[in-house]
């Protein structure tokens with residue numbers, strides 16, 4: 001009887017935890033585990049690049065923000081392909097600062113809803129300017145950032161960071177889409193759109209299965225002005241709150257923006273997903289794509 005009770009308890013705990021993970025502590029052990037499974041070298045040999053990782057949120061806090069910082073630093077140190085600089089304030093986005101970097105990584109830098117306007121919120125948090133002055137300055141930062149990408153900069157967007165300037169149609173065209181909502185965390189099976197594409201070689205043709213938040217998108221997403229990399233089947237996703245106008249949802253893509261490049265990866269909400277080395281390789285390849293080193297077909301598929 002006692003054993004049965006224990007079994008029930010174990011099963012219950014397992015099924016509950018399978019859908020939602022607890023925060024992982026960043027310990028020496030965790031870091032060395034990630035270091036062990038991280039790729040030893042970058043796929044493409046190129047000059048050492050400089051990455052600005054922006055890790056400040058003004059809205060929803062993702063517990064993985066520090067894990068992403070550490071994971072990117074581990075990729076940088078182990079491969080020697082790039083250096084990581086972490087940014088936390090609006091000055092990170094000044095033209096003179098941006099030009100020091102080959103690419104910017106948005107690390108779950110979620111702004112607060114419903115405005116979801118990161119630049120405004122970063123300025124507001126630290127100034128005595130009037131509403132109008134804040135708005136004008138935020139517009140300058142937004143335009144300045146878009147110009148940085150347009151003139152050849154790179155942008156890697158990690159998971160929730162797609163919500164940066166989520167209500168700006170122009171910014172949505174830069175990122176490839178805006179965040180709409182996500183059902184509860186669940187096991188998601190991601191499938192390569194084209195198994196031969198250089199950006200999905202990390203998955204060896206097997207796709208990628210993990211527990212994550214299944215994202216749905218809006219605004220510029222429906223222009224399909226990107227080259228999708230991974231998708232999930234919509235009818236396999238539980239807890240949808242509205243009709244989605246397609247049988248599949250793309251959960252990672254790349255795109256050109258002027259002379260620059262953008263990589264979006266919805267994986268991952270959880271640091272547990274990094275324990276599958278495929279995802280680390282995928283991120284590294286994404287970094288090499290946005291820095292312009294990994295050359296591949298990034299032509300948009302366009303509306304069907």
Ligand SMILES: [Zn+2]
Nearest residue numbers: 062160213269
């Ligand atoms: Zn999330």
